[in-house]
Amino acid sequence: MGGHLPIMLWSSVSLLPKFLPSACLTNSNSAYALASEVATLPLRAVTQSLVTACNAFWGWVYVFTIPYMLNPDAGNLGGKIGFVFGATAMIAVFAGYFLFPETKGLTTSELDYLYAEKVSVRHFPKALRDRRAGGELAHQAEVTQPAEKNVGVVYAEDIS
Numbered sequence: 001m002g003g004h005l006p007i008m009l010w011s012s013v014s015l016l017p018k019f020l021p022s023a024c025l026t027n028s029n030s031a032y033a034l035a036s037e038v039a040t041l042p043l044r045a046v047t048q049s050l051v052t053a054c055n056a057f058w059g060w061v062y063v064f065t066i067p068y069m070l071n072p073d074a075g076n077l078g079g080k081i082g083f084v085f086g087a088t089a090m091i092a093v094f095a096g097y098f099l100f101p102e103t104k105g106l107t108t109s110e111l112d113y114l115y116a117e118k119v120s121v122r123h124f125p126k127a128l129r130d131r132r133a134g135g136e137l138a139h140q141a142e143v144t145q146p147a148e149k150n151v152g153v154v155y156a157e158d159i160s
Helices: 005-025 027-038 041-070 078-099 108-116 121-133 136-144
Strands: none
Touching: 027 041, 041 078, 078 121, 108 121
16 A cells, blocks of 8 residues: 555545535435424424434544544554445435435424324325325314414515
């Protein structure tokens, strides 16, 4: 590896500016988006706090352990470190598929209903179709509309 060090170093340094924007714009922020979309309304603040704490902890773990994995005197994994991250990513993909529901087109009240009914996340679409077919959503929309407007509150439809 002695003669290849400058080439490897320059390639790593030149690829880093390409990697960081893509990582920051894609998967590194996914935990915050999931926590805000999937959590029920009463648990949203707690979930966001937990995600922030976990993100900080695992960031520290990675920053602390990666030099040891790469160091020739310790782990000496070199390029094989990709297998560690690849395995971790595959576990996260499979866990995410079974743990996170599809929230496209769902309102927060529909998510709260599905969680309250303890519906498995894989069965969210079917349970929601059944609920919509039963007409429960139309009744709920009528109930959640305010009976009268609050005094002192400006509503969008009042602005001309």
